Amino acid sequence: MKKLIYLIVPLLIGGMFSFGLNKFLDYQIDDLLKQKDLIQMKNDSLSDLKDKGSIVNNHFLKNENIMMLGSSELGHSTKQHPIHYFNTNRSKNGVVPIGRAYTQNLQDATILGSVDPTIKDKKVVLLVSMQWFMDKEGVTSHHYQSRFSPSQFYKFLENPSISDENKLKFTKRASELLVGCSQFKAEAVYAKLYNPKSPVEKIEKILLTPYFEGREYFVKLKEKGKVYKKLLKQEEKKKQKPAKHIDWNKEKEQAIADAKKRVGNNDLSIDKVYYKTNFGNNLDKVKGKYNDVNLLQSKEYDDYQLTLDVCKDLGIKPVVVMLPSMDKFYNVVGISKEERHAFYDKAEKIAKNEGFKVIDLRKKETEKYYLRDVMHLGTKGWVDVCERLFKEFNQ
Numbered sequence: 213m214k215k216l217i218y219l220i221v222p223l224l225i226g227g228m229f230s231f232g233l234n235k236f237l238d239y240q241i242d243d244l245l246k247q248k249d250l251i252q253m254k255n256d257s258l259s260d261l262k263d264k265g266s267i268v269n270n271h272f273l274k275n276e277n278i279m280m281l282g283s284s285e286l287g288h289s290t291k292q293h294p295i296h297y298f299n300t301n302r303s304k305n306g307v308v309p310i311g312r313a314y315t316q317n318l319q320d321a322t323i324l325g326s327v328d329p330t331i332k333d334k335k336v337v338l339l340v341s342m343q344w345f346m347d348k349e350g351v352t353s354h355h356y357q358s359r360f361s362p363s364q365f366y367k368f369l370e371n372p373s374i375s376d377e378n379k380l381k382f383t384k385r386a387s388e389l390l391v392g393c394s395q396f397k398a399e400a401v402y403a404k405l406y407n408p409k410s411p412v413e414k415i416e417k418i419l420l421t422p423y424f425e426g427r428e429y430f431v432k433l434k435e436k437g438k439v440y441k442k443l444l445k446q447e448e449k450k451k452q453k454p455a456k457h458i459d460w461n462k463e464k465e466q467a468i469a470d471a472k473k474r475v476g477n478n479d480l481s482i483d484k485v486y487y488k489t490n491f492g493n494n495l496d497k498v499k500g501k502y503n504d505v506n507l508l509q510s511k512e513y514d515d516y517q518l519t520l521d522v523c524k525d526l527g528i529k530p531v532v533v534m535l536p537s538m539d540k541f542y543n544v545v546g547i548s549k550e551e552r553h554a555f556y557d558k559a560e561k562i563a564k565n566e567g568f569k570v571i572d573l574r575k576k577e578t579e580k581y582y583l584r585d586v587m588h589l590g591t592k593g594w595v596d597v598c599e600r601l602f603k604e605f606n607q
Contacts, residue, residue: 237436248446255295257286257309264361266326271306281320282311282339285588292594301455303607314355316344326369333500336530350511356389363435366428374525394595438565467591471581486585505557532563532570538586
């Protein structure tokens, strides 16, 4: 009897403590989100609280901010970055950039699926890169695991607005990509057992359900702890000063001037440091590098379709921005204009078939200073995209 008491009492104390901590964090986070200046957090495209959480994302979406999901292009800091137009009191809606290197469609689907489904009229921009579709297998296991979030994973699967069909597609992909990952072994097993196919798997799922429920609880509790800790460090909310109207013509002139400072005398008119680091003084060194790439055959299309299907489930009407790639470079490495435009046609058709708005930037492939390197938007590119989004969202 004593042994049983020794076992039960610590469990009861631990359960009561975690329950109390959970309630405390809920109250404190809600209060701090109202009191603190969140502009730094909103502007940080590399924040784990946004690309691996949902609490902060829910808050920003409730306040009618535009969620901009992309990849490494959002990490480049220039005077023309979206935060300098949308988060400087010059627009009706702020922007919440989320994206870092090796983030692709499946991560976008997870982020969107993890947010509160009761938030109405979510404003979302999807930045789609051709480079995601160059690998036949789509996103690699390594890159997916580096971006994986258990908290978002569980919230996606408990989201009542997402169809069973899309949850099955999601868990099938997650199960494939998490194989061999010790850090997220529990989620790999959960994904595999989400739709048990044999009597043994059904029994295994039943037996492991209490563990998964406990794992989910503490994963969410951990996210709350991180958010609370971060919010404590933020300054108190300040009154915003009135900002001047944006003169887009002047912004374009400034963008060209800024680009000229970085661009050297190279045949691509891109950042001289990038050119020297990757090509030396000879672009021909990468000639034919991607001759075997087929842009029209990649699992990434399935993940792209899943992202759009999740948007439909959630009542989100995203603006899909098809980012351009450097014409001269990809002609040299073996991906011709015809191949690239076939990709744009296919990706655009998929989005338009769902009734979503597409901003197709393929004509910008040859425009000087539009890109800062062979694939990322430059100063001139960001001005153009931001002006288009201002008009699209009636700013």
